[in-house]
Amino acid sequence: MIFGSIVKAFIWARTVVPEEKRNVFVVFGIILSASALDNLNSSSSLTLAADIQKRFNTDSSTATWVLSGYALTLGSFIMISGKISDIIGSHNLFLIGLGVFWVSALICALIPDTSIVALIVFRAIQGIGASSLIPSTIAMAANYFSGSLAKYLNGMIVCSILALTATIGLGVVLGGAFSESKIGYKGFFYFVFAYSLVCHIALIFLIIPIKKTESHNKLKMKNIDFVAAFLVIAGCLLMILGLTEGGDNWKSPKAIAPLIVGFFTFLSALAYEYFYIKKYQIKHDNEDKSTNWRLQVDLLFPPEISKIPNVYSFLTIRGTYFATTIMLTAIGVQTFTLIDHEPPIVAAVKAFPLSIGLVFGAFIYRDSYYKKVGYKNMFIISSVLSLASIIWFSCTKFDTVNSYWKYNFIPYFMFGYSINIFFNIYMPLVVQSTPLHLQGVVNGIFQTSSQVLLSVGNALVPSITGNLEKAYTFEEKSYIQKKFRSVLYVMIGFHAFVVLLMVFAIKDTTKSIQPEKKEKEIGDEKIDEKVDLEKQPEATEKFESSVDILSNKIV
Structure with missing residues (x-):
């Protein structure tokens, strides 16, 4: 009951101020x-x-x-x-x-x-x-x-x-x-x-x-990708644990073992995604994805x-x-x-x-x-x-x-x-x-x-x-x-x-960002528009109208 009341109060609070009025x-x-x-x-x-x-x-x-x-x-x-x-x-x-x-x-x-x-x-x-x-x-x-x-x-x-x-x-x-x-x-x-x-x-x-x-x-x-997520969390936990213990004594097994195991656990997440899941998805790209979890990951x-x-x-x-x-x-x-x-x-x-x-x-x-x-x-x-x-x-x-x-x-x-x-x-x-x-x-x-x-x-x-x-x-x-x-x-x-x-x-990146196509939503209608990061459209004169555009037309 208490949890339900908290959820209702939260939902109410989220709707008190209309979005178009938010700065x-x-x-x-x-x-x-x-x-x-x-x-x-x-x-x-x-x-x-x-x-x-x-x-x-x-x-x-x-x-x-x-x-x-x-x-x-x-x-x-x-x-x-x-x-x-x-x-x-x-x-x-x-x-x-x-x-x-x-x-x-x-x-x-x-x-x-x-x-x-x-x-x-x-x-x-x-x-x-x-x-x-x-x-x-x-x-x-x-x-x-x-x-x-x-x-x-x-x-x-x-x-x-x-x-x-x-x-x-x-x-x-x-x-x-x-x-x-x-x-x-x-x-x-x-x-x-x-x-x-x-x-x-x-x-x-x-x-x-x-x-x-x-x-x-x-x-x-x-x-x-819950398998990779688990491996990443476990790998990072072990590496940071090993580094923390290493601050006291790098020769201690409590520092060396977690650090080595954590590093290879993290690498295994990369290997799992790129050498198994990604290759599998490329190979079976034309198959029905709804029946194969590997194609949905x-x-x-x-x-x-x-x-x-x-x-x-x-x-x-x-x-x-x-x-x-x-x-x-x-x-x-x-x-x-x-x-x-x-x-x-x-x-x-x-x-x-x-x-x-x-x-x-x-x-x-x-x-x-x-x-x-x-x-x-x-x-x-x-x-x-x-x-x-x-x-x-x-x-x-x-x-x-x-x-x-x-x-x-x-x-x-x-x-x-x-x-x-x-x-x-x-x-x-x-x-x-x-x-x-x-x-x-x-x-x-x-x-x-x-x-x-x-x-x-x-x-x-x-x-x-x-x-x-x-x-x-x-x-x-x-x-x-x-x-x-x-x-x-x-x-x-x-x-x-x-x-x-x-x-x-480092390569010179001064001109590396070129105009690219980005999908934009306007209501239920979707259009393609060229976005030039060097020359963006001018903001409207009134700030309220800018907020209105933001709340209704954010890409």
Whole structure:
């Protein structure tokens, strides 16, 4: 009875505000605010971990599982969530995921300080909810800002980049602030609960449903490749588990076995789809599909992804940037805490210039300038700046006067700006090259790559540095700084590889997006129309009419 009443109330709320009265820019702004909670949650653990360890009276390895449990399920389920968002509608999955997110946050805040296992479990559940947010956000951007609103798409993607990346620094600051308060880590979870609940309520009333194309309607839940889905989830769970355990001891069977088994499990999903299902479908293309389940299966790894310019290089570079961003943030926070003896909130503020660089890059971004310089040249500039900033950061000397201002402040800012250059180009190219009905799953594939490599970054820092404590003597500080430099040298190697990819593997994409045929629905009538991404139709003068076009004619 209670569940039925909740469903009726939900359906009523979805119809209170007429669709033609809903403002697409306001709605998408709320969506971005909610999707920002993902990195906010991930990065906050860098400064909340010590408080969690203290309040639960546990060791640092157990405390870090509050972060690892979230990352484990987020990275494992995000590709499947992207596929489901394409089937049931990205707006529907976003609301479901956000509901799971705030309920889990409330439970995490209410758990007593005697049961860290329960906290880890509900953080893992929260990660499943978060896995629905990011793929759905990008899919909604592609669908909302098409047709007469297509000229706003690049701007909305830039806003998405800010929501998904710049909040890393904000999360570190918030985690540090709450760790200094009497309520501690619980205060952060209460904040996340209240924030996400407000966004959820607003979106229940205002969210604009995605208008499905004919290709959308062909997607069915029963046709998901459940075998590949199981293999992907199992493979990612095992790989991230192995990477997490590797942070403590790479020689441990608990690290090596899951990592190897997970890697080959993930590869088996690819092999199953491409060497069995896809070949079978090609061979039996003329047969009646209704009687053979193999002919009805929708591939989890759609063949269309190979048509995206530089897709495999983009997957590698994006993941590397995510990994090194979290590594550079962690190294800075630990340097300021263990060597400089700064409180968590001050250490977090010192690392914040990285996020400022991201925001700065977004504000000065002009696609016309990027095209004039050339996308490939801008990619190379991005990689060279990021490499230079890490080399500069590695020169840090704790015994130098104003060491932070000489070796950390500018490199942080420059690193944030450099990776923003890459995201400003790569994300619009991927979105514009992907059919509307595959936006969720394609973004899920990119997010999976990022989460796995981010876990690599998380694991490398503690595995290289070992267990560290505050340093008081010159020798102790020199020892910690030497460990941190070893991490930075690994990062230099990563970014040298990125430079090589940018120079030799990336093809110039400035003119790679050509006008293509896209199916458009107007009521029950379907027409084919040429879509020129360079010259989109002008928006109507009145904003209300633009919303009307969006709600009735979204491709």
